[in-house]
Amino acid sequence: MKKIIFCNIPMKNGIKPLESSVDKSKSYVYPISEIFNEIINPKDSVKVLMLGTEGIEISSINNYVILENELSNINDDINASIEFYKITCEFDEEPDIYYERLRNIIKHFEEDSICYADITFGPKSLPIILFDALAFGEKFYDIDVKKIIYRKVEFVDGEIKNTKLCDMTALYTFGSLFNSMPKTTGEKALDSLDNIFKKR
Numbered sequence: 001m002k003k004i005i006f007c008n009i010p011m012k013n014g015i016k017p018l019e020s021s022v023d024k025s026k027s028y029v030y031p032i033s034e035i036f037n038e039i040i041n042p043k044d045s046v047k048v049l050m051l052g053t054e055g056i057e058i059s060s061i062n063n064y065v066i067l068e069n070e071l072s073n074i075n076d077d078i079n080a081s082i083e084f085y086k087i088t089c090e091f092d093e094e095p096d097i098y099y100e101r102l103r104n105i106i107k108h109f110e111e112d113s114i115c116y117a118d119i120t121f122g123p124k125s126l127p128i129i130l131f132d133a134l135a136f137g138e139k140f141y142d143i144d145v146k147k148i149i150y151r152k153v154e155f156v157d158g159e160i161k162n163t164k165l166c167d168m169t170a171l172y173t174f175g176s177l178f179n180s181m182p183k184t185t186g187e188k189a190l191d192s193l194d195n196i197f198k199k200r
Contacts, residue, residue: 113137116147
């Protein structure tokens with residue numbers, strides 16, 4: 001089965017691994033590593049898109065290597081086919097840069113792929129761009145967006161107190177839901193939305 005993993009790369013060096021919320025005996029820098037063995041099977045063909053940012057002293061090569069090592073080490077016990085691709089753009093918040101990143105993501109889509117994303121790191125614009133790219137992929141490449149994750153970290157007196165692996169997929173699906181709703185008044189649309197979520 002074809003699977004694509006999108007992972008935002010940190011914009012700074014020295015990110016320390018944190019205890020996995022899935023397996024307390026293990027620690028990882030990237031949250032996607034925590035669930036990798038749950039979402040990947042031996043016969044899968046996996047494409048890992050590492051979404052980085054170019055600039056001085058940010059997104060060092062080490063951050064990419066860490067991700068490759070974490071997933072490759074886990075994959076030693078799975079033996080799936082896995083390929084890594086580095087996708088980088090300038091660290092600049094301009095429409096041209098947004099489009100360049102969007103297009104670079106889209107051109108890696110494959111028909112009928114199952115997709116996962118880790119949006120923990122990277123610039124603030126990157127999750128929005130990735131959500132737009134996934135929406136494009138759903139409509140024109142028939143991809144299936146299974147899970148989007150984010151690691152929440154709580155600090156007390158500058159020290160990490162708690163971490164939590166958060167499923168952000170609902171935030172993405174809101175957009176698809178709104179686009180599929182018929183045109184009506186805001187009040188009626190809100191009632192329809194309430195009814196949908198009461199059934200969940």
